[in-house]
Amino acid sequence: MGNFRRPRLSLRFIPVWRRNFLVWRKLAIPSILGNLADPMIYMLGLGYGLGSLLPEVGGVSYIAFLAAGAACFSTLNAATFEALYSAFSRMQVQKTWEAILNAPMDLDDLLLAELVWAASKAAVSGAAILGVAAALGLVASPLALWSLPLIFLAGLTFATLGLIVTALAPSYDFFMYYFTLFITPMTLISGVFFPMEQLPDAFQALAGALPLSHAVDLLRPLFLGQAPARAALHVAVLAGYALAAFWLALGLARRRLLK
Amino acid sequence: MGTLSVSGLRKSYGEALVLAGLSFELARGECYGLLGPNGAGKTTTLRCALGLTAPDAGAIRLAGLPVPERAREARMRVGIVPQMDNLDPDFTAAENLLVYARYFGLADAEARRRIPGLLEFAGLAGRADARISALSGGMKRRLTLARALVNDPDILFLDEPTTGLDPQARHLIWERLKQLQQQGKTVLLTTHFMDEAERLCQRLAIMDGGRLIAEGSPRAVIAAHIEPEVVEVFSELGEASAADWARAEAARLASRVEIVGETVFCYLEESRPLLDHLAGRRGLRYLHRPANLEDVFLKLTGRELRD
Structure with missing residues (x-):
């Protein structure tokens, strides 16, 4: 009862965010490799390798088409891994959350910190792809800088979805369901690697109901130097998902931890 | 405050x-x-x-x-x-x-x-x-x-x-x-x-x-909760059972007796009669001590395992 009451948000999340940042700074090299190098290798390998076999996609070279998708994919991956495996370690294995909740912190503060932290890491991953794409001349204009806040927003959205799963997870093995049944199919139907228009209508409709396609629809035009169509709608979908998912994740976490 | x-x-x-x-x-x-x-x-x-x-x-x-x-x-x-x-x-x-x-x-x-x-x-x-x-x-x-x-x-x-x-x-x-x-x-x-x-x-x-x-x-x-003195009685190895002794003799010498396996806990207001009795018994060892908090704890919460 009362677990799903309104979240109370405050700036108290900042010291917890800084805790995670300090750990990250200490473990930065493997973390940077995993978060940044991996998606970059993906983009360059697929973009140039597969791209050399392909004609133009959507009016541009395949790698220029792929760059925005790779930035979204990278954001999705980084946010999801942080909100699942890392947050679960802190909650269940290291009991870091327990220590924090013994201090003058509410679970609301703690979960907000996890959310903003995962989104921060995700934003770095997404922004790194933008940087590489710009260095390779794949980004058309400074308009692409608008991607940065949008990448952060997408990071918030994907991280909150992950936190729901973490709040429900009995063990690490549970996360495989989320990847297999949600993340991977969503990635394949949301226009990351190829235009959604290639898919049957039903899949396009499904993709439209999920957040990733909205991130792609915002970033791809910006990377290619155009203003996105229906930007307000896409932003609203991402923000709506983030808010609803945070509320749900917090309610589930309260039910799990404050009993 | x-x-x-x-x-x-x-x-x-x-x-x-x-x-x-x-x-x-x-x-x-x-x-x-x-x-x-x-x-x-x-x-x-x-x-x-x-x-x-x-x-x-x-x-x-x-x-x-x-x-x-x-x-x-x-x-x-x-x-x-x-x-x-x-x-x-x-x-x-x-x-x-x-x-x-x-x-x-x-x-x-x-x-x-x-x-x-x-x-x-x-x-x-x-x-x-x-x-x-x-x-x-x-x-x-x-x-x-x-x-x-x-x-x-x-x-x-x-x-x-x-x-x-x-x-x-x-x-x-x-x-x-x-x-x-x-x-x-x-x-x-x-x-x-x-x-x-x-x-x-x-x-x-x-x-x-x-x-x-x-x-x-x-x-x-x-x-408030327990007699002031405790005598724990055990059998010497291979000798007569302390538990058997307790069943036969202990009740008249101690205010309260607990038999736990082969150890007998005697709780007493006055230990002299029991100690004199034990001095004449072969095959029994004993430990005489003041009652402590653990005795109270076990008396009040029982000796069954709680896990």
Whole structure:
């Protein structure tokens, strides 16, 4: 009862965010490799390798088409891994959350910190792809800088979805369901690697109901130097998902931890 | 400035009644022990007192504030040593204290000013940069105690602070807890070690089945609930059974007799007749001692395993 009451948000999340940042700074090299190098290798390998076999996609070279998708994919991956495996370690294995909740912190503060932290890491991953794409001349204009806040927003959205799963997870093995049944199919139907228009209508409709396609629809035009169509709608979908998912994740976490 | 008071605390998980109308109050500056077998409700009591779970009924005040409504603010004045160490394994000793101090809103400069004294207090001077994995169990407990003091709390919650420690480490923790009491801190201690409770607590409570079944100073609890002397009788190896002896003879010599396997516990107001009797018996060994808190605990909560 009362677990799903309104979240109370405050700036108290900042010291917890800084805790995670300090750990990250200490473990930065493997973390940077995993978060940044991996998606970059993906983009360059697929973009140039597969791209050399392909004609133009959507009016541009395949790698220029792929760059925005790779930035979204990278954001999705980084946010999801942080909100699942890392947050679960802190909650269940290291009991870091327990220590924090013994201090003058509410679970609301703690979960907000996890959310903003995962989104921060995700934003770095997404922004790194933008940087590489710009260095390779794949980004058309400074308009692409608008991607940065949008990448952060997408990071918030994907991280909150992950936190729901973490709040429900009995063990690490549970996360495989989320990847297999949600993340991977969503990635394949949301226009990351190829235009959604290639898919049957039903899949396009499904993709439209999920957040990733909205991130792609915002970033791809910006990377290619155009203003996105229906930007307000896409932003609203991402923000709506983030808010609803945070509320749900917090309610589930309260039910799990404050009993 | 209040301490901790709970009254009429009730809490059920499904069918299981965990707290059945629990009430107690800590006097300022005292060390109050909460004893009880596993499952007696100690952990739930602590969680309720800190506002980490809401009771079904009852009232709690911590540091002068109603809990759970204002538990977060109340915890500003509280330091907690949890049962299981939950130090940050990725940080050094000093970083653990710094990061924890930030949770209380302390500025980094103020936290850094406090850290050397806290490490010194914990017997960890010179270990500021040690990784947690390089610390022994006793050092980790002491660092956890130092972390609980980072906000200079008025009230300390210590949940089995010496479980798993060797005697040296345990004595050092006791010494530190006495120092903290001299500084005027109020302490709530849970423990399974009766000698620890007798040594540290001005008052203690034994709980079972979610309610208090005895409360008072260690001496008063012993005096109120049990005969003053105990004689434990065992068989010499290969000799007649102490249990058989007890069934035949002990009842007329002791006020109360408990037979546990091959050991006989005789509780007495006056031990002379029994000791004289035993002096003439071959094949029986005995240990004569004053009754202690553990005797009371076992009398009140029974000898069956609780796991």
